[in-house]
Amino acid sequence: MxxxxxxxxxxxxxxxLQVIMEKKNALxxxxxxxxxxxxxxxHYEVTYSFANGYDFANYRLIVEKDxxxxxISRVYKSAIYYENEMHELWGLNVENIKVDxxxxxxxxxxxxxxxxxxxx
Amino acid sequence: xxxxxxxxxGPQHPVLPEPIHLDLVLEDEKVLAAIPSIGFIHRGLESxxxxxxxxxxxxxxxxxxxxxxFMHGMGYCMAVEDIMNVEVPRRADYxxxxxxxxxxxxxxxxWLGLLADGFGFESLFMHSWRLxxxxxxxxxxxxxxxxxxxxxxxxxxxxxxxxxMLKEFxxxxxxxxxxIRETTSIFLNDYTVKSRLVDVGILTGEDAIRRGAxxxxxxxxxxxxxxxxxxxxxxxDIDFDVITSNNxxxxxxxxxxxxxxxxxIDIIRQxxxxxxxxxxxxxxxxxxxxxxIIRVEQPRGEAFYHVRANGTKFLDRFRVRTPTFANIPALTxxxxxxxxxxxxxxxxxxxxxxxxxxx
Amino acid sequence: xxQFLPFTKQVLKNLFSExxxxxxxxxxxxxxxxxxxxxxxxxxxxxxxxxCMRSCPPGAITVDRAGKTWTIxxxxxxxxxxxxxxxxxxxxxxxxxxxxxxxxxxTYSVEVPYEPPKPAAKPAxxPAxxPAxxxxx
Numbered sequence: 047m048x049x050x051x052x053x054x055x056x057x058x059x060x061x062x063l064q065v066i067m068e069k070k071n072a073l074x075x076x077x078x079x080x081x082x083x084x085x086x087x088x089h090y091e092v093t094y095s096f097a098n099g100y101d102f103a104n105y106r107l108i109v110e111k112d113x114x115x116x117x118i119s120r121v122y123k124s125a126i127y128y129e130n131e132m133h134e135l136w137g138l139n140v141e142n143i144k145v146d147x148x149x150x151x152x153x154x155x156x157x158x159x160x161x162x163x164x165x166x
Numbered sequence: 167x168x169x170x171x172x173x174x175x176g177p178q179h180p181v182l183p184e185p186i187h188l189d190l191v192l193e194d195e196k197v198l199a200a201i202p203s204i205g206f207i208h209r210g211l212e213s214x215x216x217x218x219x220x221x222x223x224x225x226x227x228x229x230x231x232x233x234x235x236f237m238h239g240m241g242y243c244m245a246v247e248d249i250m251n252v253e254v255p256r257r258a259d260y261x262x263x264x265x266x267x268x269x270x271x272x273x274x275x276x277w278l279g280l281l282a283d284g285f286g287f288e289s290l291f292m293h294s295w296r297l298x299x300x301x302x303x304x305x306x307x308x309x310x311x312x313x314x315x316x317x318x319x320x321x322x323x324x325x326x327x328x329x330x331m332l333k334e335f336x337x338x339x340x341x342x343x344x345x346i347r348e349t350t351s352i353f354l355n356d357y358t359v360k361s362r363l364v365d366v367g368i369l370t371g372e373d374a375i376r377r378g379a380x381x382x383x384x385x386x387x388x389x390x391x392x393x394x395x396x397x398x399x400x401x402x403d404i405d406f407d408v409i410t411s412n413n414x415x416x417x418x419x420x421x422x423x424x425x426x427x428x429x430x431i432d433i434i435r436q437x438x439x440x441x442x443x444x445x446x447x448x449x450x451x452x453x454x455x456x457x458x459i460i461r462v463e464q465p466r467g468e469a470f471y472h473v474r475a476n477g478t479k480f481l482d483r484f485r486v487r488t489p490t491f492a493n494i495p496a497l498t499x500x501x502x503x504x505x506x507x508x509x510x511x512x513x514x515x516x517x518x519x520x521x522x523x524x525x
Numbered sequence: 526x527x528q529f530l531p532f533t534k535q536v537l538k539n540l541f542s543e544x545x546x547x548x549x550x551x552x553x554x555x556x557x558x559x560x561x562x563x564x565x566x567x568x569x570x571x572x573x574x575x576x577c578m579r580s581c582p583p584g585a586i587t588v589d590r591a592g593k594t595w596t597i598x599x600x601x602x603x604x605x606x607x608x609x610x611x612x613x614x615x616x617x618x619x620x621x622x623x624x625x626x627x628x629x630x631x632t633y634s635v636e637v638p639y640e641p642p643k644p645a646a647k648p649a650x651x652p653a654x655x656p657a658x659x660x661x662x
Binding site for chain 2: 075083084086093100104135147150
């Protein structure tokens with residue numbers, strides 16, 4: 047784990063579940079999960095944000111294009127929507143979501159609209 | 167054991183101004199589980215960053231929602247200002263605070279009306295909306311828009327409110343406060359209202375955290391968190407207490423929101439008394455490069471803005487997590503074990519804003 | 526009484542007070558001066574630079590430099606005011622008065638009497654390829 051800037055830590059995939067469990071046991075709430083695909087870097091960045099009172103912490107996971115991320119929806123139930131959204135809009139594979147909506151969270155015709163076709 | 171059945175609820179339903187669909191698993195009249203599905207009005211506003219430059223995105227951000235439009239614009243501007251290291255003039259901060267609190271006032275009055283409509287108290291609904299109309303008129307007089315204000319810009323605000331206009335607004339709010347107190351006392355004391363709200367839809371504090379609830383939903387479960395205490399805009403100069411309630415039911419949520427109405431009026435008064443005379447915007451040059459995360463307390467709860475810029479005029483990522491998105495898992499929790507007749511009411515108590523949710 | 530029938534007072538008040546709404550078709554609403562109703566142009570000051578066209582978020586404005594017209598589709602306009610802010614000559618303004626609804630979308634066009642000053646050296650130079658030219662006439 048490495049601090050990029052204030053309240054923002056870079057973690058790798060092996061650390062993720064440990065971090066999530068720590069947060070859960072300390073009663074932190076899941077603020078959001080944000081997926082982005084900066085064109086310059088050409089990889090996914092998944093940011094998990096947690097808050098406890100006024101404390102705030104973000105954990106960033108760097109994921110290559112054809113890699114999967116583990117789901118945290120079995121620890122935090124509210125992650126279901128964020129993870130389905132990630133898969134539907136960005137095409138990032140999330141393993142083993144508790145309720146997998148199979149790209150039916152948003153009723154849209156386009157597949158992975160947030161990512162340009164040549165990037166895929 | 168009674169007979170189990172699944173009842174589809176929504177997307178078109180008299181109490182729902184916007185489409186959300188719930189599949190309710192019923193055992194007789196009792197709801198065992200609720201499976202929400204959203205996605206009827208996804209507009210893909212976040213992906214517009216690749217087509218609109220970061221200045222135009224202010225207007226896109228405002229159109230995420232029709233009720234908290236001002237705060238969406240403000241949150242986005244604050245995030246970009248944070249990236250570009252722009253110091254906003256103090257008067258602009260105060261003006262933003264005043265408009266934000268007026269938005270909260272009108273949103274909560276709207277919600278009270280919808281709640282009254284939800285349990286069938288039509289005349290109370292009309293009174294709440296009559297009061298809200300005055301605030302919309304104030305918005306129109308000060309910004310030119312009744313719903314979408316378009317006064318935010320990166321580096322401050324575009325329109326000033328002259329001091330005598332502010333004084334006049336405070337005078338109007340003083341008059342309104344009396345009327346609001348009368349109307350809200352009906353919500354808090356009326357026997358029929360209480361019988362619909364008290365002990366309906368319990369969400370304990372621990373559940374609220376586990377499900378990631380935000381805003382009044384969370385504060386009604388006794389958790390003392392209000393993003394305004396982080397001191398963005400002019401809130402660090404303002405003296406206010408976070409309103410919480412320990413009852414965890416629908417009545418507590420109503421109580422918290424009513425408390426926030428009077429708190430907002432008080433904050434506006436403090437702002438008008440303290441507002442300094444400075445410029446209202448600073449000239450911003452250059453392109454943003456970097457990233458920023460801003461959390462803003464909207465009427466419905468904490469909204470989350472994540473802006474990532476790459477030094478060109480198009481942003482890499484603009485992420486908005488709206489409060490309703492975070493409250494939907496909490497909604498399914500409150501629906502478990504409730505009576506079928508209470509479902510519309512419970513959907514309303516999270517103050518749903520579905521177009522916000524799907525962006 | 527307050528605790529048992531708190532709405533009674535309000536009911537009595539409603540019975541003996543005027544309606545809160547305006548009698549719309551007979552009484553017209555007065556708009557405050559800041560109301561953003563529609564975009565107006567002062568055509569004598571316009572220099573056809575096209576800043577408004579490029580900055581318009583919904584793309585409602587078109588500026589034709591060759592045909593000397595400024596065109597707006599008022600049905601697409603969202604009254605955000607960004608064109609007014611961007612206009613270098615401040616010839617645009619937002620004034621009260623909303624666009625009336627109609628059976629189909631139409632555009633509103635203004636002929637701009639602006640004469641670009643003739644460049645002295647090259648009279649036949651490319652006319653379209655000079656977006657940054659901002660002549661002070």
